Amino acid sequence: MMRPARSHPLWLAFVLHRISGLALALFLPLHFWVLAKALTAPAQLDAFLRLTDNPAVKLAEFGLVFLLAVHFFGGLRLLALELLPWPARHKTLAAAAVALAFFVSGTFFLEAI
Amino acid sequence: MVAEAQNLKVSVWRGTGETGEFETFDVPSRESQTVLDVVSWIQQQADPTLTYRFACRVGMCGSCAMMVNGIPRWTCRTHVKKVSENNTLRIEPLRNMPVIKDLVADMDPFFDKWVSAEALHHPTSTRNDAITPVDATTPERQAADAGIECINCGICYAACDTVAGNPDYLGPAALQRAWTLLNDAKDGGRIAILDAVSGSGGCHNCHSMGSCTRYCPNELDPMSAIAGLKRETFRHALRRKRDA
Numbered sequence: 001m002m003r004p005a006r007s008h009p010l011w012l013a014f015v016l017h018r019i020s021g022l023a024l025a026l027f028l029p030l031h032f033w034v035l036a037k038a039l040t041a042p043a044q045l046d047a048f049l050r051l052t053d054n055p056a057v058k059l060a061e062f063g064l065v066f067l068l069a070v071h072f073f074g075g076l077r078l079l080a081l082e083l084l085p086w087p088a089r090h091k092t093l094a095a096a097a098v099a100l101a102f103f104v105s106g107t108f109f110l111e112a113i
Numbered sequence: 114m115v116a117e118a119q120n121l122k123v124s125v126w127r128g129t130g131e132t133g134e135f136e137t138f139d140v141p142s143r144e145s146q147t148v149l150d151v152v153s154w155i156q157q158q159a160d161p162t163l164t165y166r167f168a169c170r171v172g173m174c175g176s177c178a179m180m181v182n183g184i185p186r187w188t189c190r191t192h193v194k195k196v197s198e199n200n201t202l203r204i205e206p207l208r209n210m211p212v213i214k215d216l217v218a219d220m221d222p223f224f225d226k227w228v229s230a231e232a233l234h235h236p237t238s239t240r241n242d243a244i245t246p247v248d249a250t251t252p253e254r255q256a257a258d259a260g261i262e263c264i265n266c267g268i269c270y271a272a273c274d275t276v277a278g279n280p281d282y283l284g285p286a287a288l289q290r291a292w293t294l295l296n297d298a299k300d301g302g303r304i305a306i307l308d309a310v311s312g313s314g315g316c317h318n319c320h321s322m323g324s325c326t327r328y329c330p331n332e333l334d335p336m337s338a339i340a341g342l343k344r345e346t347f348r349h350a351l352r353r354k355r356d357a
């Protein structure tokens with residue numbers, strides 16, 4: 001197996017950041033559309049909200065919170081990397097961003113079930 | 114010491130310009146053999162028309178870089194033992210540069226970008242002036258020193274996906290040199306450098322993927338140098354706004 005030149009932590013952090021960003025960009029319009037139902041069609045919104053009792057939906061929410069958290073902490077990591085002249089502990093920062101994201105989304109998940 | 118019995122299977126990129134294909138050679142495996150030794154063996158024993166570049170063979174000149182199993186490396190200091198996979202090697206010219214022939218990449222665009230990045234010395238005095246000593250202890254000098262051991266091998270440039278995606282991007286090597294000059298008390302090109310590296314192909318294209326730092330054979334850190342440029346150009350832009 002030829003290894004690609006990219007299999008190292010900072011490149012993976014870049015990909016994770018990009019994918020979570022894209023996924024959130026796709027999610028947000030949907031999110032606002034559902035929220036808008038509160039004004040235009042409250043009954044539909046209630047029906048939709050009942051869906052969230054479903055464990056599969058809970059799992060999807062976990063994924064969503066993970067994406068949000070990983071994009072948030074990944075963004076903070078990039079800001080720190082680029083705006084603070086810190087010594088190079090970049091891999092640790094990247095790992096910390098993912099760990100924090102898991103912590104936040106995991107806590108959310110445990111609260112939800 | 115007994116040479117390992119098994120031969121190496123080496124696929125080498127052959128071709129001129131954009132066309133070409135891999136050609137496979139059986140190369141005897143030796144103790145402490147470098148990838149450059151393998152390429153030289155092929156040229157000397159199997160096919161004298163193989164074209165490749167090297168000069169110093171000790172990691173000083175930066176001319177021997179090639180892609181080895183998909184990763185850019187200085188071949189004169191890369192041991193076959195460390196990079197071969199099941200006794201196979203795949204050797205190609207450096208990525209992100211046009212190919213001249215076989216393993217020789219055209220480095221003109223790479224060096225042209227050093228000039229576009231103003232990564233060249235801007236003198237502050239003439240030969241008639243007294244020599245001002247350099248204070249090695251200032252943080253600026255230390256930032257410059259961290260990046261000056263670049264041997265221009267092009268490995269960071271070949272490793273960078275941002276260069277692959279944007280042919281106008283100046284790339285890690287040129288930007289790192291611009292950063293060392295920006296921190297050099299004897300360089301007078303501050304404004305020119307900041308303008309050059311904040312243009313459309315400049316430092317703000319960098320996504321901090323870090324492949325440059327990961328693969329630099331001299332263990333330099335172009336990614337952090339580029340981060341330094343991002344900070345300085347940012348600060349400079351704010352100051353310009355305020356002074357306007």
Ligand code: FES
Binds near residue numbers: 170174188
């Ligand atoms: S031949 Fe000079 S660096 Fe490899």
